[in-house]
Amino acid sequence: MRRASRFIREDGRGFLVAIDMQTGSGEGPALDAVEKVAAGGPDGILASWQIARRYPEAFRRCGLILRIDGTTTMLGNRAKSDMFAQMYELEMAARLGADAVVCMAFPGKDDEEVSLRKLVALIDEAEEIGMPVIAESIPGGWGGPVPWDAKNIALAARICVEVGADAIKTPAPENLAEMKLLVDNCEAPIFILGGPKKESEDEVVKYAADVVAAGASGIAFGRNTWLASDPTDMTRRLAKAVHG
Numbered sequence: 001m002r003r004a005s006r007f008i009r010e011d012g013r014g015f016l017v018a019i020d021m022q023t024g025s026g027e028g029p030a031l032d033a034v035e036k037v038a039a040g041g042p043d044g045i046l047a048s049w050q051i052a053r054r055y056p057e058a059f060r061r062c063g064l065i066l067r068i069d070g071t072t073t074m075l076g077n078r079a080k081s082d083m084f085a086q087m088y089e090l091e092m093a094a095r096l097g098a099d100a101v102v103c104m105a106f107p108g109k110d111d112e113e114v115s116l117r118k119l120v121a122l123i124d125e126a127e128e129i130g131m132p133v134i135a136e137s138i139p140g141g142w143g144g145p146v147p148w149d150a151k152n153i154a155l156a157a158r159i160c161v162e163v164g165a166d167a168i169k170t171p172a173p174e175n176l177a178e179m180k181l182l183v184d185n186c187e188a189p190i191f192i193l194g195g196p197k198k199e200s201e202d203e204v205v206k207y208a209a210d211v212v213a214a215g216a217s218g219i220a221f222g223r224n225t226w227l228a229s230d231p232t233d234m235t236r237r238l239a240k241a242v243h244g
Contacts, residue, residue, distance in 0.1 A: 004132050004166065006099040007044025007063030008189060013212060015242040016169075016191055017235065018046040018222035020067035020102070029226040034058045037226055040235025044099070046220060049088065052096045063099040065134060068122065086118055090125045100132040102169065107156040109141040116163060123164035134191070135165035150178035154185040161188045169193055169220045172211055179214035194221030201228055201237075209241040218242050 008014040017037045019029055034045060034055045044063035045051075052064055070087045084104045093101050103122055106115045119135055126133045139156040140146025150173035157168045167189040173179060182190060192211045198204050204224045211219055219242060228234035 003063075003099040003130065004189075007065065008217070009043060009243065011243060012189070012217060013242050014043040014189065014191065014218035015208075015239050016044045016046055016065065016218065016220040017042045017225045018193070018220050019051055019226060020046045020048050020222075029223075033226040033231060036231040037235050038062060040232040041239050042235055043218070043239070046102055046222075049092075049096070052098070056097075059097070064097060065100045065102050066093045066096060066098040067103075068093060068101040069103040069118070084115060084118070086122060090122070090129060090131055093131065094129055098131070100134055100166070101126065102134040102136055105135045105137050105156075105160050105165070106139075106141040106144070107137065107159045108139045108146040108152065109144055116159070119160065119165065120163050127164075132166040133164070134167045134169055135160035136169040136193075137165075138170070149173060150175070150181045154182040157182060157186045157188075157190065161186055167191065167217075171195065172214075172216070176210055176214040179211070179216060183215035189217035190215075191218050191220040192216045194219065194224040197223050197227055201234060204228075204234070205237050205241050208238050212242050 019034055034051050035058055038058035042062050044065050046065045048067055052066055068086060068088045069084045104115055105119045106112055123133050137156045137160045139148055139152040146152055148171050153170055153173055157170050160168055169191045172192045208219050225234055
């Protein structure tokens with residue numbers, strides 16, 4: 001994964017900022033959030049197509065990880081259908097200069113085969129051009145019946161890696177002491193997502209440090225970075241928490 005060296009440092013760790021939720025929500029960070037975040041020195045940014053195309057300068061010193069799938073929008077009927085589908089071809093990601101792509105995977109969901117087949121098809125295509133694929137592994141899907149405990153998180157991540165994912169983005173078990181089960185079960189870099197906005201910025205930084213100390217390769221935080229009072233400073237603080 002030579003391209004992965006753009007977002008995983010020599011210490012084997014990486015700090016990613018997620019600015020890719022807008023393709024479904026139509027809302028999210030301020031339009032200039034990517035510039036403020038990039039100024040703080042993350043290792044990589046998960047970005048929508050528009051951000052990657054509109055702000056190329058933001059990715060000169062960090063990796064570009066393109067969100068390649070999308071879901072039912074906020075204007076659609078999410079109660080009836082909340083399906084992630086691939087929106088872009090790998091060739092388009094390569095033209096943008098992407099260092100990796102990211103897509104969802106829902107092991108344990110009632111229709112798990114849909115997302116897993118999509119992931120495998122993407123991996124097959126990515127192999128031809130040497131593009132790393134990050135699977136956002138969510139056991140049972142968002143709000144599904146599968147508990148996000150250490151065993152299920154580890155199983156879902158292992159499944160994604162076994163079908164060919166190069167790295168994993170996933171929630172952490174509530175008890176970080178159980179992170180070892182996930183790390184020992186997964187032969188790929190593991191990035192822990194940030195989840196809902198936390199109460200204090202110090203809490204965010206401590207959580208990032210604790211996650212890495214527990215064995216994760218790094219973090220992929222979104223709103224806890226770009227909704228901070230000073231996104232640039234928060235990015236710097238999180239980078240230090242990850243890399244020491």
